[in-house]
Amino acid sequence: MHMSTEDKIIEAAIELVYEKGYKGATTRAIAQKANVNEVTIFRHFGNKKGIMEAAIQKYAFVDLLENTFAEKIVWDIEKDLKMLVREYQALLDQKKTVILLALRESNEFAELNEMLKKVPQTYIEIITHYFEQMIEREKIKKFDPYTLATNFAFINFGFFLSKTRVLSGSEELSIEEFIDKNIAFFIQALQ
């Protein structure tokens, strides 16, 4: 817990904006949650919007994706796709608050929208590239790699949303069930 004052404020703001929305998250409440005085906020960030801009800067996290995945690929369709699901879901879970916040406040903050869009976009690009190579190596049938990637990404994101209860199926799926059923179907279709 050696957080700087600025970080304490940013984290408190993210949580509160996630709960109450941007307008609902008062500077007073943010200060209280961060355990600082309200004035301290304005001394650091100038105005309320400044907090969010700093938060967006801090969480421009997309680069995380690319490095993590590439190393773990073993060119076995089943192992790879299951790994890609697990890693992606873990990342989404970890950044859940920011992602759902972005989903809600993207009208107010254009940058948030950009950030939000990049999450599946980057994922799709990586997966597209993966499928291209798997087709070259003749490990899967010849489908359009980009089509495969979007389907795969949509299924993944849909599952994430259903977990967060933003959406829902009629049952609740654990990630293992999801992989064993939904992803397994996808894998089978490729072979």
Added chain:
Amino acid sequence: MHMSTEDKIIEAAIELVYEKGYKGATTRAIAQKANVNEVTIFRHFGNKKGIMEAAIQKYAFVDLLENTFAEKIVWDIEKDLKMLVREYQALLDQKKTVILLALRESNEFAELNEMLKKVPQTYIEIITHYFEQMIEREKIKKFDPYTLATNFAFINFGFFLSKTRVLSGSEELSIEEFIDKNIAFFIQALQ
């Protein structure tokens, strides 16, 4: 344009809350957009929350789904799934504002969350039932019908979100391209 005063207010409120969020949509602005005086709002709905509650009532639209689909089924997997995509996308488009509004304001209004969840949920139930029957008739391979349905629904909802630019792939897909590529892949996997 023979809208009642109440309807004018409700529609204006929905649009504004969609744009600015619930707290950002002031009663003054709603009145202005609806071309009524601000007091008229309070005379009809009591308070600001009352507008949204009336709007939610008005848009409890889930029942629409079930009737529309059942009649159009011809028990040909390709024709049926393409029809189901088109109908569902059309419905989502039509209710887009309310859906995206619900996505943002579901924390503030529990009922909105319920409504939002029911959209894919009902769809999944219908599709599950459809797949069950198609398996009985031996028109598709024996997969778990619920798994198929969730995958199909997630792909559909993902496409909807990417169209609304909430999410995005790296390219923009038209609905015809989406059907010809993404759905075609899904159909092929079933046969």
Added chain:
DNA sequence: ATACATTGTAAGTACTTACTTGCATTTAGT
């Protein structure tokens, strides 16, 4: 034409909220 319900107008109240200012207190580097 009269009666009644609906809407508009004007003005105001009570409350919240982002943001400021001046000064006291604490923390940290040398």
Added chain:
DNA sequence: ACTAAATGCAAGTAAGTACTTACAATGTAT
């Protein structure tokens, strides 16, 4: 120990916002 920067505290300002009240204007049905 001394200095300077960071933070806390108390009080206040200005603007916005939901909601109210009293009354005038308009429409509508009989």
